[in-house]
Amino acid sequence: MRLELVPRASVSPVMRAVAPVLAFLTAFLIGGLVIWLLGRSPLAAFQVYVTGPLQDPWALQELVVKATPLALIAIGLSYCFRANLWNIGAEGQYVIGAIFGSWLALATHGTEAGPWVLPAMMVLGLLGGALYGLVPAFLKTRFGVNEILTSLMLVYVAQLILDYLARGPWRDPKGFNFPQSVTFDPAATLPPVMEASRVHFGAVFALVAILVTAVVVACTLFGYRLRLTGDAPRAARFAGFSQKRTTLAVFAISGGLAGLAGISEVSGQIGQIQPSISPGYGFTAITVAFLGRLNPIGILAASLVVALLFIGGESAQILLRLPLDLTNAFQGILLLCVLGADALVSYRVRLVGRGAHA
Amino acid sequence: MKDSSVKASPEPLVALRGITKRYGELLANDRIDLAIAPGEIHALLGENGAGKSTLVKILYGVVEPSAGEILWQGRPVAIASPVAARALGLGMVFQHFSLFDELTVAENIAVALSGDRSLRDVRAKLGEVSRAYGLALEPDRAVWTLSAGERQRIEIVRCLLQNPKLLILDEPTSVLTPQESDHLFATLEKLAAEGCAILFISHKLEEVRRLCRSATILRGGRVVATLDPRKRSAREIAALMVGAEVGEVKGGGAQASSAEVLRVRGLTLAPAAVHGKTLNGIELAVHAGEVVGIAGVAGNGQSELFASLSGERLAGRADAVAINGKSCGLAGIDARRRLGGAFVPEERLGHAAAPTHSLSENTLISHHAGGTVGRAGFIALDRARRLARDIIESFDVRVPEADPAARKLSGGNLQKFVIGREIIRQPKLLVVDQPTWGVDAGAARLIRQALVDLSRAGSAVLVISQDLDELFEIADRIAVIHDGHLSPTRPTGKWTREAIGLEMLGVARGQGAHAA
Numbered sequence: 116m117r118l119e120l121v122p123r124a125s126v127s128p129v130m131r132a133v134a135p136v137l138a139f140l141t142a143f144l145i146g147g148l149v150i151w152l153l154g155r156s157p158l159a160a161f162q163v164y165v166t167g168p169l170q171d172p173w174a175l176q177e178l179v180v181k182a183t184p185l186a187l188i189a190i191g192l193s194y195c196f197r198a199n200l201w202n203i204g205a206e207g208q209y210v211i212g213a214i215f216g217s218w219l220a221l222a223t224h225g226t227e228a229g230p231w232v233l234p235a236m237m238v239l240g241l242l243g244g245a246l247y248g249l250v251p252a253f254l255k256t257r258f259g260v261n262e263i264l265t266s267l268m269l270v271y272v273a274q275l276i277l278d279y280l281a282r283g284p285w286r287d288p289k290g291f292n293f294p295q296s297v298t299f300d301p302a303a304t305l306p307p308v309m310e311a312s313r314v315h316f317g318a319v320f321a322l323v324a325i326l327v328t329a330v331v332v333a334c335t336l337f338g339y340r341l342r343l344t345g346d347a348p349r350a351a352r353f354a355g356f357s358q359k360r361t362t363l364a365v366f367a368i369s370g371g372l373a374g375l376a377g378i379s380e381v382s383g384q385i386g387q388i389q390p391s392i393s394p395g396y397g398f399t400a401i402t403v404a405f406l407g408r409l410n411p412i413g414i415l416a417a418s419l420v421v422a423l424l425f426i427g428g429e430s431a432q433i434l435l436r437l438p439l440d441l442t443n444a445f446q447g448i449l450l451l452c453v454l455g456a457d458a459l460v461s462y463r464v465r466l467v468g469r470g471a472h473a
Numbered sequence: 474m475k476d477s478s479v480k481a482s483p484e485p486l487v488a489l490r491g492i493t494k495r496y497g498e499l500l501a502n503d504r505i506d507l508a509i510a511p512g513e514i515h516a517l518l519g520e521n522g523a524g525k526s527t528l529v530k531i532l533y534g535v536v537e538p539s540a541g542e543i544l545w546q547g548r549p550v551a552i553a554s555p556v557a558a559r560a561l562g563l564g565m566v567f568q569h570f571s572l573f574d575e576l577t578v579a580e581n582i583a584v585a586l587s588g589d590r591s592l593r594d595v596r597a598k599l600g601e602v603s604r605a606y607g608l609a610l611e612p613d614r615a616v617w618t619l620s621a622g623e624r625q626r627i628e629i630v631r632c633l634l635q636n637p638k639l640l641i642l643d644e645p646t647s648v649l650t651p652q653e654s655d656h657l658f659a660t661l662e663k664l665a666a667e668g669c670a671i672l673f674i675s676h677k678l679e680e681v682r683r684l685c686r687s688a689t690i691l692r693g694g695r696v697v698a699t700l701d702p703r704k705r706s707a708r709e710i711a712a713l714m715v716g717a718e719v720g721e722v723k724g725g726g727a728q729a730s731s732a733e734v735l736r737v738r739g740l741t742l743a744p745a746a747v748h749g750k751t752l753n754g755i756e757l758a759v760h761a762g763e764v765v766g767i768a769g770v771a772g773n774g775q776s777e778l779f780a781s782l783s784g785e786r787l788a789g790r791a792d793a794v795a796i797n798g799k800s801c802g803l804a805g806i807d808a809r810r811r812l813g814g815a816f817v818p819e820e821r822l823g824h825a826a827a828p829t830h831s832l833s834e835n836t837l838i839s840h841h842a843g844g845t846v847g848r849a850g851f852i853a854l855d856r857a858r859r860l861a862r863d864i865i866e867s868f869d870v871r872v873p874e875a876d877p878a879a880r881k882l883s884g885g886n887l888q889k890f891v892i893g894r895e896i897i898r899q900p901k902l903l904v905v906d907q908p909t910w911g912v913d914a915g916a917a918r919l920i921r922q923a924l925v926d927l928s929r930a931g932s933a934v935l936v937i938s939q940d941l942d943e944l945f946e947i948a949d950r951i952a953v954i955h956d957g958h959l960s961p962t963r964p965t966g967k968w969t970r971e972a973i974g975l976e977m978l979g980v981a982r983g984q985g986a987h988a989a
Contacts, residue, residue: 124497336841336850339834347827352785353818354838355807 120462130460138456142449149444155435163434164427174426176313180384181422183314184209184376184393186321186415188400190328191372193409194365197332199345202366204251204266205373206397207273208244212374213381214277215243217388220303221285221296232302236378237320244374245367247273252366256359262366270397281390296388305383315383317376321418324372329411341365373397394425402450408457421446484547486511486670487532487639492541494527501527503694504541509639514661514671516681516702519691520714520913522883525674528691529641532672533565534558564632568643570624572616579612582631595634602633606660621648621770622656629660639670646680647939648771651974658684676714676914677942678707692716715914722921722946734813734902734933735759736795740788740802742781750774750957752781757952757959759902759933764924765962766948767937770977774957775937776819779906782935783816784809796902807842813901815839817892819910821884825891828880832872833861835879836894843898860897868893869919885916892920896927903927906937921947941973955979 147157168174188205195202216236223232251265282294290297305315332338344351344361352358381392403421407413428442485508494502502524509515519525530536532543534552542549545561552558558565572581583595596612603610608626616624625645632640642661646654661671661684675681681688681702688702690713698713740755752774759765769775780786781794784806788794793802796812806816816839818824826835836857840846846860847853858876865872868889873881882890888909895903908924909917925947928934937954938944944951945965952962953976960976 124499334851334854336837336847336852339837339852343827343830343838346829347823349820349824350827350838353783353806353816353824355805355810355842357805 117467119465119467120458121465122462123460126461134456134460135453138452139449141456142445142452145448145452146445149441150437153437153441155437160431160435160437163431165423167430168423168426177426178419178422179314179318181425182418183317183321184380184396185400185403185421186418187317187324187376187379188369188373188397189403189407189414189418190321190324190411191369192400192404193328193407193411193414194341194368196404196409197341197345198361198365199348200362200365201263202248202251202266202369203263203401204248204268204270204397205369205400206393206395207266207270208247208370208373209377209380209393209397210270210273210277211247211377212240212244212371213377213388213392214273214280215374216240216378217285217296217299217381220299220382221388223303224297224300228302230302232300233305233382236303236382237375240374240378241371242374244377245371248366248370248373249363252363256362262362274391277388277392278390281388285388287387294390298387299382303382304386305379307383315379317379317383320375320379322415325411325415332411337364373400399446402446406450406453408453420449424449485509485544486513486546488544489528489532490542490544492528492531492543493539494524494531494536495539500694502531502538505691505694505696507689507696507699509670509672511638511670512665512668513687514665514673514685516685516688517672517674517691518676518678518681518688518702518710518714520676520885520915522885522913523691523714524694525691526643527694529565529643529672529674532558533563533641559635559637562636562638563641564635564637564639565641566625566628566632566643566645568645568647570621570628572624572627574617575615577613577615578610578619578627581616581627582634585631586634598634599630602630606633606663607656608660621772622650622653625649625657633664637669639672640664641672641674643674644676645673646675646677650770650977651941651970652978654680678702678710681710682707690714711914722918722925730761730931732761733758733795734761734797735782735904735935736798737782738792738795739790740778740781740793742777742786742788744777745780745786750777752777753957755959757935757962759935761901761931761933762928763949764928764934764936764947766944766951766965767935767954767959768941768944768951768973768977769937769939769954771939773955773977775906775939775954777957778954778959779816779818779904779937782904783814783818810839810842810900815895815898815900815903817895817903817905817908819906821887821891822880826879826887829878831861831876831878832865832882832890833857833876835890836860836864839894840898845898864890864893864897867897868923883913885912888912889916889919892923896923899930900927900932902933902935904935904937907939908936909938909940909943917943941970953977 150157150160168178188209192202192205216239219232219236219239247269250269251262254260254265255262281296285296286294287297305317308314308316308318340351340356340361343354344356344358348358376396377392381388385392399421403417404414406417406421424442424446428439431437432439488508490506492502492505505528517525517528527536531538532552534554534557543552550561552561573584576584579592579596579599582599583590583592586595599610599612602608608630610623610626610630616627625648645657649657665671673681673685685702688700689696690698690710692714702710735758737755737757740752742752744751750773755778767775781788784801784804788802791800791802795801796809796814799812801809801812822828833854834857837846837852840860846857861876864870870886870890870893879887892905892908905924908920912920921943924934924936936944936948948965950962951965951968953960953973955977956979
């Protein structure tokens with residue numbers, strides 16, 4: 116006995132639309148079962164994870180704050196993934212972007228530097244992330260090194276550089292030996308979008324990136340180039356699109372947006388350099404990109420959903436004493452269900468009886 | 474094969490009854506009846522998409538029929554897998570070889586045999602079978618050093634070692650030179666004389682008329698006729714296959730001008746892939762108003778030549794390739810398109826077209842360089858759609874819906890589309906690799922006519938093809954490629970099939986000749 120996936124002759128558009136909904140339901144059923152097995156009430160957990168944060172104004176702002184870096188990184192990654200290139204190192208590009216931008220914040224600390232500081236920091240963040248993203252791209256195009264490995268390993272390099280800076284040269288001398296820098300000047304702090312809001316301007320960057328990407332994907336030759344490179348690489352070469360340049364471009368774009376997310380987070384949210392500046396946004400964004408099916412609007416929605424789970428997970432830890440790992444596991448279940456539902460829309464499962472392969 | 478129980482049994486060896494295979498809406502096989510007696514060479518004829526492959530896959534246990542039964546020596550059997558098929562006594566030689574390039578001949582055969590046989594044992598058997606059927610093979614040669622004909626011999630020997638009662642060959646001559654084909658036919662006749670039944674799948678009528686005494690013709694998944702091909706004319710059979718009379722390509726009036734549109738000078742290129750061919754000092758000129766053909770057995774440097782003409786691979790010297798008098802050996806494919814070049818590669822799906830993309834999107838592949846489907850980096854999708862519609866209308870592309878994904882088209886229709894996509898640009902130069910490979914007779918005729926018409930309208934057309942009949946039909950001059958060397962071109966009328974066959978084997982050049 117074995118299972119076979121048989122392509123469907125025609126794909127029903129209704130099923131394609133309904134599939135993600137069914138995937139979410141399935142994921143919640145599985146998650147509920149796990150919580151029930153842990154001896155907690157699945158309904159209470161649903162309340163804490165989903166409906167609770169949605170009713171609380173503070174939590175709603177927090178939702179946007181958490182969704183911002185996820186959306187920004189994921190939209191960048193969608194360029195890579197469309198072209199079938201695997202940048203797994205957004206976390207590292209995020210960190211290096213933060214370091215590049217923070218350098219300027221710390222260099223101008225306590226001076227009368229003007230309003231140019233903040234934009235320059237953002238540009239440096241973009242640049243830093245892009246340059247760091249270009250490292251695996253260069254290694255791939257020049258030497259044929261697998262980009263999955265190099266981009267992933269460079270994450271640890273970036274994290275160790277940050278750790279060194281926070282404990283070493285950039286440590287605040289008056290900080291009682293805590294491994295952190297001075298707090299950024301107001302001129303180097305990304306302001307909130309509204310007075311007294313926690314939502315900073317990074318959210319605007321994310322929205323702009325999503326809109327621009329929607330246009331790029333739908334109406335430009337570059338968008339088509341990515342899709343063609345991903346779906347039929349030989350046809351892309353036949354179309355005159357150099358694989359090398361495509362690789363370099365998408366790694367620069369995704370690295371740059373991850374870097375922008377990094378500096379936005381440090382400048383708008385954390386306010387100083389610390390040994391750790393991300394709860395794994397760069398990795399979670401991979402999930403977000405695929406949950407959103409690489410579609411800009413889908414990524415926007417997925418980043419909000421995953422941010423909701425982040426916040427719900429924290430409350431669940433406090434209120435229900437459920438382990439944080441459960442949140443991570445649930446993310447995995449959700450992704451699996453969405454990808455599985457996508458596969459089942461285009462393929463049907465067939466059970467092949469014994470003896471078919473004597 | 475050495476089955477001494479071959480008596481004139483009234484019973485067929487294998488009989489298919491009412492075999493039906495349904496894929497969703499599509500009836501690939503519709504109540505097919507077919508019977509083959511021991512020692513019979515039976516042809517299965519039909520265009521691409523007629524249902525030949527499906528039927529053979531059912532017989533070989535790869536695909537399960539939706540209805541119908543298979544009788545093997547009078548008993549109904551269910552053939553659930555190729556292993557079961559081989560156990561019954563079926564052997565199959567596929568059109569695309571399944572060999573390991575890095576292994577030797579003997580190793581390739583040993584790998585495929587069931588049971589534990591020592592390599593020495595296999596070698597001994599191999600020698601026996603080779604001698605008995607004149608299938609010369611050196612057991613210790615690595616497969617990648619062999620010609621297509623030799624590779625096919627491995628596949629045949631592999632089948633013969635399992636003592637098949639029925640041997641199925643799928644388009645076996647498509648990769649062979651005329652001489653190699655003759656050799657194959659002699660082997661098949663010997664096998665048949667010993668009582669082995671042979672199912673010979675082909676769309677080449679002449680060879681079927683030579684080899685087979687009975688033929689089943691499929692069209693649109695149904696049997697349209699079972700006949701003796703020697704008693705009918707090729708035209709008659711072709712009409713049955715296509716369902717209509719197939720006209721001939723109207724040529725004539727070639728007026729090659731002196732204007733050199735394509736000029737290749739001393740093109741030398743190392744292979745990109747491990748076992749690719751090295752192009753060696755290629756010299757070629759194609760003039761406005763003529764069709765030049767390049768003949769050759771597959772894998773002798775055709776794809777490398779195409780890639781270096783299209784600019785997908787660069788020659789390393791600017792003057793190695795010139796289009797319209799402008800050196801472009803170092804320029805990429807887009808630059809060459811802007812010089813007036815147009816290119817159609819051998820692979821339709823994945824190279825000429827992206828399988829999952831719509832036809833209108835597929836127009837972008839070769840039209841974006843010319844700026845006709847958008848400007849300043851933006852795409853004008855409405856223009857791409859109109860362009861796709863124009864191509865569909867002008868080249869009689871049959872589409873299942875308004876703007877379908879490329880993979881939804883049959884081979885012939887997609888080929889009409891990708892050739893039409895280039896011709897509609899009115900290129901000064903068109904380079905086509907295998908223009909009618911795996912394409913039905915009707916589409917092939919339309920494509921050949923379009924190529925001839927383009928040249929008569931003043932463009933230069935270069936056709937790389939393994940199909941000699943095609944080249945004799947449309948080319949004004951022919952050159953032969955063998956082992957990365959290109960022979961000088963000669964007017965088509967001055968070539969004989971024998972002379973071309975010798976060039977294709979490299980005998981004429983007197984070097985690197987494989988034993989024929």
